[in-house]
Amino acid sequence: MTDEYKDEDIILSELPDNELVEQMHDDLYDGLADEIAEGTQILIDRGWSASRVLKEALVDGMAIIGVDFRDGVLFVPEVLMAANAMKAGMSILKPILSETGIEPVGKMVIGTVKGDIHDIGKNLVGMMMEGAGFEVIDIGINIDADTYIAAAQEHQANILGMSALLTTTMPYMKVVIDTMVERGVRDDYIVLVGGAPLNEEFGESVGADAYCRDAATAVDAAKALMAAAS
Amino acid sequence: MKKKILVIACGAIARELVRVSRLNEWQHIEFQCLPPELHNRPEQIPAAVRAKIKSQAGDFEKTFVAYADCGTGGELDKVLDEFGIERIAGAHCYEFYAGSNNFKALANDEPGSFYLTDFLVRHFDRLVIKGLAMDRLPQLIPVYFGNYQRLVYLAQTGSQELQGLAKQYAEFLQLEYCYKFFGDDPLSECLKPALENQA
Numbered sequence A: 001m002t003d004e005y006k007d008e009d010i011i012l013s014e015l016p017d018n019e020l021v022e023q024m025h026d027d028l029y030d031g032l033a034d035e036i037a038e039g040t041q042i043l044i045d046r047g048w049s050a051s052r053v054l055k056e057a058l059v060d061g062m063a064i065i066g067v068d069f070r071d072g073v074l075f076v077p078e079v080l081m082a083a084n085a086m087k088a089g090m091s092i093l094k095p096i097l098s099e100t101g102i103e104p105v106g107k108m109v110i111g112t113v114k115g116d117i118h119d120i121g122k123n124l125v126g127m128m129m130e131g132a133g134f135e136v137i138d139i140g141i142n143i144d145a146d147t148y149i150a151a152a153q154e155h156q157a158n159i160l161g162m163s164a165l166l167t168t169t170m171p172y173m174k175v176v177i178d179t180m181v182e183r184g185v186r187d188d189y190i191v192l193v194g195g196a197p198l199n200e201e202f203g204e205s206v207g208a209d210a211y212c213r214d215a216a217t218a219v220d221a222a223k224a225l226m227a228a229a230s
Numbered sequence B: 001m002k003k004k005i006l007v008i009a010c011g012a013i014a015r016e017l018v019r020v021s022r023l024n025e026w027q028h029i030e031f032q033c034l035p036p037e038l039h040n041r042p043e044q045i046p047a048a049v050r051a052k053i054k055s056q057a058g059d060f061e062k063t064f065v066a067y068a069d070c071g072t073g074g075e076l077d078k079v080l081d082e083f084g085i086e087r088i089a090g091a092h093c094y095e096f097y098a099g100s101n102n103f104k105a106l107a108n109d110e111p112g113s114f115y116l117t118d119f120l121v122r123h124f125d126r127l128v129i130k131g132l133a134m135d136r137l138p139q140l141i142p143v144y145f146g147n148y149q150r151l152v153y154l155a156q157t158g159s160q161e162l163q164g165l166a167k168q169y170a171e172f173l174q175l176e177y178c179y180k181f182f183g184d185d186p187l188s189e190c191l192k193p194a195l196e197n198q199a
């Protein structure tokens, strides 16, 4: 195997665990997919469990990016490059995680509402929820009420997540929730909503269980609401 | 003699406003524009409009805001309600450049449409390509536009030069090109009720 050399000649495999994890946080921040894949493999080879690598090297690293995005330090392209790097690590971890047969923390069906095809935020939330141990079923974009409800039922989801980035499409969330109420299934699911133009007040007014301003908040809310429901 | 009206406007529609204003002979109106860059940072629009109202509106008989909701999710309306000021109806500039019904028909026809206006064609390189780093990171182009089928140019002037550019951008994004000429009328019609009906 050949060692990869970074700009500062850092050889990942020679770093002790704690420094390697820190370096991986930096590499995530810089969106370096190859380095993240390499670092992930090294930690696994050193006997780390896949869930520990996921949490400490990847999820904690993405959390830093989430904060800087919220504060306007990073913009959309940097977030996408980081997400792409995280995916490279996840693709190594996923098969190992599914082999170990750990039960998912819960199941989430997520999609962008009808009329809207913005999907970057939705994808990021899906990825971070997976990182937190949820099984995520991404049903895509431009999703109508019937499709949301059918998917939630088919997959026996605990959580239904809706994303909207347009002021013209956010009211559709209410249509979905009202349809759930009409069909008597509203209380079968925790409903989370998000997207840049939404806010707390809007989430309440459409009857969602929570509005989440970013992926980290979504993970926290999902865990808290699942715990409260059980 | 008409009273003077202040119009606080998005810098991205400045040219069009000046043209519409000349056409309608609105000599009683003063336009003051906010930076067009706010287009990609809508969360900053409400505060910028508020600051402008506070510093300028006192000098005019009436103030009007030439923004739509523009992705502020109702936050701009909260500011305007405080001062009792109206804005252009609708969600965003694509809607008022085409006229609401026309825009809705286009969006229904193909949800995967990306819209250009004269302004956006003129500044596509800076606002879209560089703004989203597609020049530095071309691997992001399919991440942004993978869900899109066509590029719809909602034209104001009919300029051949801009049409040529718009076609190039459709090719760059690998989208089908669709040209719709709407001229200045839809915008003009949006503004007339507020700017011409003087009490």
Ligand code: B12
Residues within 6 Å of the ligand: A066, A076, A079, A110, A115, A116, A117, A118, A119, A120, A121, A122, A124, A125, A160, A161, A162, A163, A164, A165, A166, A167, A168, A192, A193, A194, A195, A196, A197, A211, A212, A213, A214, A215, A216, A218, B038, B039, B040, B041, B042, B069, B070, B071, B072, B091, B092, B094, B111, B112, B113, B114, B115, B116, B143, B144, B145, B146, B147
């Ligand atoms: C990137 C972008 C695009 C990309 C989309 C690429 C893609 N694949 O999604 C492109 C360039 C293609 C695009 C197209 C359009 N866009 Co756009 N876009 C944006 C931009 C700049 C960033 C959105 C984004 O991806 N952010 C990054 C992610 C990570 O953040 P996020 O989406 O907010 O998600 C986070 C949270 O909100 C939350 N969250 C999100 N979803 C969910 C869901 C759940 C369940 C939970 C819990 C949490 C959650 O967690 C996420 C992670 O932290 C915004 C402006 C802005 N600053 O928001 C405009 C913006 C949303 N777009 C806008 C517009 C108008 C359009 C177009 C109509 C423009 C056009 N010329 O045609 C088209 C859409 C056409 C159509 N047919 O729908 C407007 C909306 C205005 C309005 N009134 O609604 C905005 C606000 C820009 C503006 N001011 O004009 N856009």
